[in-house]
Amino acid sequence: MEPSSVVETPSPTVSQRDQWIVESQVFQIYQLFSTIPPNAQSLMLELQRDKHIEYLSKGLRHLGSAFSVLDANRPWLCYWIIHAIALLGETIDDDLEDNTVDFLNRCQDPNGGFAGGPGQMPHLATTYASVNTLITLGGDKALASINRDKLYGFMRRMKQPNGGFRMHDEGEIDVRACYTAISVASVLNILDDELIKNVGDFILSCQTYEGGIAGEPGSEAHGGYTFCGLAAMILIGEANRLDLPRLLDWVVFRQGKECGFQGRTNKLVDGCYSFWQGGAVALLQRLQSVIEEQMVEASQSFTKSDAPDEKESSAGTSSHATSRIRREGISESCSSDVKNIGLNFINEWRESEPLFHSIALQQYILLCAQEQEGGLRDKPGKRRDHYHSCYCLSGLSLCQYSWSKRPDSPPLPKVVMGPYSNLLEPIHPLFNVVLERYREAHEFFSGL
Ligand SMILES: CC(C)=CCC/C(C)=C/CC/C(C)=C/COP(=O)(O)OP(=O)(O)O
C-alpha cells in the first residue's frame, strides 16, 4: 500500500481546546482595548468601586438567611465579603457588624475553634476565616470574642505527629491546615514550639520536583497550597529550608500570556490565583537575600564536588540551614522571636521590584476578571462570586503596592494601572488582612 501523503494533525486534547477558547476570549478583550481612544481605555480600566461595594453589601445582607446551601461556608462568606469591602476602603454599618460578631460567636465551639455554622464541627479553615473576619471588623468586642485558650486547645488536638495538622477531627492532613493553624496562632499570639514542631518537615515534604508546593506529599504543586506552604514556613522562621530558587522559578512561570496566573502547570488562567500565586511571589520578593544565598550555595556545591554537606544544604534540607539568621523580615527561628515574625515582616520592608509582571496582572484583573456591574470572577464567561471578588481584589492590592518603599506607602501613579482612584488598601501579605487591621490586632493580642 502507498504511504499516504497527507499527514494527519492529531486532534487537540480537551485541555488544549479549553486553553484556546480562553486565549481567544482574553485576546478579544485586549484587542478591543488597544483600538479604542485613551478616554475609553481609562473607563475600561476603572475599578467599579461603588458597584463592587453594592454587590458585596447585598451578599452580606443575605448571609443570615438565603445561603442555606452554603451553610458550612458562612464564616468564609463573611471573610470574603468583609475583607473585600475593607480592601475597597469601606466599613459595614454597626448593626451588620454586631450581627456578624454574634454570628461568628455562635460558630465558636465550646471546646475551641470555629465551625462552618452554629452547632457544627470546628474546622481549621473556618477558624482562619472567622479570625480574619473579626480582625477585619476590629474593635474590642470583635477581638475579645475569640477564646484564645480554647482555640489553642483545638489546634493542639489537630496537631499530628508528622508535623502537619488535621483540618478537623478525623479530617485531612494538608498544607492548608498547616497554614490556617499557624496563621491564626501567629496573629493571636499563641504560637509556640508545640504547634511549630515538625511543621517545617511536613511542608518541606510537599515541595515537588517542579518547585511549587502540593497539598500533601506526592501530590501536584498548586498555587493555593504554594501560598499556604510558603507563608507558613515564613511564619515559623523556616522558609530557607525550602528550595526557594526552584519555588520562584515555578511560580513566576505560572503567569501566562493572558497576563493572569494559572494555579498549576497546563491549567487555565484564573483571577483567584492573582492572590495565591501573586501572593507567593510577593512573599518571595521579601526573601531575595535568602534566595541569592541559596543560589550561591548551589553553584559552590556544584563546583566543589568533594563537599557533600554543602550540596545537601543547597537542596534546602540541611539542619544548619534552619538555624541560620534570616534577613528581610525573618527573625532567628528561636521561639521567642517567632511570635514577632509577622510584625517584623512588615517592619523590615525594603523597597524592591516585583518579581512578576505586576502591570500585566492588574490588566487581567481589571479587564478580564472585573464585572462592570460589580463583583469579580475567575475569567471571561464565568460568573462573579464572593470568593473571586475577595482574591482578585487582594491580588490587585498586592500589585499596586509591589514597588512601595514601605508596605503601606502610597505607590507612584505609574505603577497603579488605570486611574489612581483604583488604589486599594494595602494588606499584610502573610495573613491577607488589611494592614492597619493587622496592626490593631497585633497590638491587642500582644498585650494579652
Ligand atoms: C487558606 C486556604 C484554605 C487556602 C486554600 C488554598 C487553595 C485555593 C487551594 C486550592 C485547592 C485546589 C487543588 C484547587 C484546584 O481546583 P481546580 O482543579 O478546580 O482548579 P485549577 O484547574 O485552577 O487547578
Ligand SMILES: [Zn+2]
Ligand atoms: Zn478561582
